[in-house]
Amino acid sequence: MSGHTVEEIEQEKRKYWVVFIALVALTAITVGVSYLHLSTGAAVFIALLVACVKGGLVAGVFMHLISERQAIYAILVLTAVFFVVLMLGPSFTRMGGVVG
Amino acid sequence: MQIPYTVEERPDTGLYNAKLGIWLFLASEVMLFGALFSSYVLLRTGDPGFMTIPHGIAEHLGGHEGAMRWSQVLSVPLAFGNTLVLIFSSVTMVLSWVSLRLKDFGKYKLYMGLTILCALGFMVIKAIEYNAKFAHGLYPSAGNFLAVYFTLTGLHALHVVGGLVVNGYLWGPGAKMWKTDPERFTNRVEVAGLYWHFVDLVWIFLFPSLYLL
Numbered sequence: 001m002s003g004h005t006v007e008e009i010e011q012e013k014r015k016y017w018v019v020f021i022a023l024v025a026l027t028a029i030t031v032g033v034s035y036l037h038l039s040t041g042a043a044v045f046i047a048l049l050v051a052c053v054k055g056g057l058v059a060g061v062f063m064h065l066i067s068e069r070q071a072i073y074a075i076l077v078l079t080a081v082f083f084v085v086l087m088l089g090p091s092f093t094r095m096g097g098v099v100g
Numbered sequence: 101m102q103i104p105y106t107v108e109e110r111p112d113t114g115l116y117n118a119k120l121g122i123w124l125f126l127a128s129e130v131m132l133f134g135a136l137f138s139s140y141v142l143l144r145t146g147d148p149g150f151m152t153i154p155h156g157i158a159e160h161l162g163g164h165e166g167a168m169r170w171s172q173v174l175s176v177p178l179a180f181g182n183t184l185v186l187i188f189s190s191v192t193m194v195l196s197w198v199s200l201r202l203k204d205f206g207k208y209k210l211y212m213g214l215t216i217l218c219a220l221g222f223m224v225i226k227a228i229e230y231n232a233k234f235a236h237g238l239y240p241s242a243g244n245f246l247a248v249y250f251t252l253t254g255l256h257a258l259h260v261v262g263g264l265v266v267n268g269y270l271w272g273p274g275a276k277m278w279k280t281d282p283e284r285f286t287n288r289v290e291v292a293g294l295y296w297h298f299v300d301l302v303w304i305f306l307f308p309s310l311y312l313l
Contacts, residue, residue, distance in 0.1 A: 006202065013198055020191045027183050027307075031176065034312040047308035054304045062194050062297045069114040072123050079127040086134040090142035 019061045026054050107283045122291045126298050133302055136255070140248045140309070150244055157242060170245035171311065173238060175229055179311045182225045183303065189218030190300045193267075193293045200286040205278055212271045212289070215296070219264045226257050249310055256306060259299045266292050 030050045034043070060066045065076075104110075105117040113120050144150050153161070153168040161168065196211035233239075233246075240250040270285075270292055277285040 009198055009201055013195065016191055016194050016198075020187060023187045024184060027180065027187070030308050030312060031180055034176070034308075040313075044313055047313055051305050051308055055301050058190060058297050058301045058304065062190050062300075063294055071113040071115055071120060075123050075127050079130050083130055083134045086131070086138045087141070089138050090145060093142060093146075 015061060019057050023054055023057060026050050107281075107287060116287055118287060118291045119294075122294050126294065129298060129302075133252075133255070136248075136252055137305070137309075140252065143244055143248065147244070154243065157238075161236060170243060170249075171313070173233070173236075174249070174311050175232065176311050178225055178229050179307055182222050183307050185218050185222050185225070186300045186303050189215045189222075190297050192218065193296045197286065197289045197293050200278070200282070200289055203282075208278075208289070209271065209275070212267060216264060216267050216271055219260055219267065222260055223257065223264075226253070226260075252306055252310065256299070256302055259302070263292070263296050263299055267296070 030047055033046050033050075038046070065072070103117075107116060109116055110120075151169045151171065153170055153173070158168045161173065192211045192214040196208050196215060199205075199207035199211055238246055240247040270289055274288070275285070277288070
């Protein structure tokens with residue numbers, strides 16, 4: 001955990017507000033881009049890219065993953081591996097057709 | 101019996117136990133939401149008509165089949181508003197923890213109170229959204245997209261309610277611990293915060309993938 005003196009904690013507070021402004025701006029960008037009517041591929045890529053940046057800010061700063069203990073990183077590496085397998089699952093699947 | 105490692109770090113993990121516990125729980129949460137999200141991707145990429153509103157329902161909504169997509173029935177402004185509410189609540193949550201580290205209990209009550217109000221605001225907006233769907237007969241049974249939409253947003257909303265209960269306890273009766281064991285209480289708020297930021301993080305991915313794409 002970083003920041004133990006009062007000055008360091010005060011600095012941390014400013015950092016949280018900066019991240020808040022960045023998150024609001026990125027949300028506005030996501031919504032704005034959705035009105036541009038881009039191709040599906042480009043729209044998905046940009047939306048997920050912005051979401052990943054936002055998610056990274058929340059996890060890295062608010063959940064202070066930037067400076068955490070090894071044990072937590074170990075848990076998260078394992079989680080990430082299984083998550084990727086879950087996400088890749090659909091691309092290994094041959095659909096017989098889904099009725100809407 | 102004294103519960104070990106509520107404040108001091110365990111020598112082998114370098115963490116107090118609740119922190120390790122919440123991260124293990126969040127890892128399981130990633131798999132829960134991940135499985136549902138993966139199902140959404142599978143259904144959406146596997147069925148070309150997944151996003152198309154069937155004729156009968158489209159007519160009822162004032163459009164016609166082929167021209168209307170399910171994402172059109174969702175309210176982007178309401179979801180955008182809810183995104184801002186959750187992001188703001190994440191800041192107030194982390195500031196409530198910072199306030200305790202600065203030994204400022206009054207500020208803690210203020211920021212935690214704001215976090216709770218934001219969570220309530222999120223639920224009110226969500227209720228308005230759901231009611232607007234139900235008023236048009238748009239239930240989960242109306243189509244696969246709506247089934248996915250209600251499952252994902254409903255499960256997320258349940259997590260918001262869970263956060264409300266925990267944060268409400270830490271703001272109200274649970275706050276008594278500040279007088280008897282301030283360090284342990286500060287850790288409790290940190291752990292509740294980690295959960296709350298995760299709820300925010302899930303919404304950050306749900307918002308574009310359900311409402312905007």
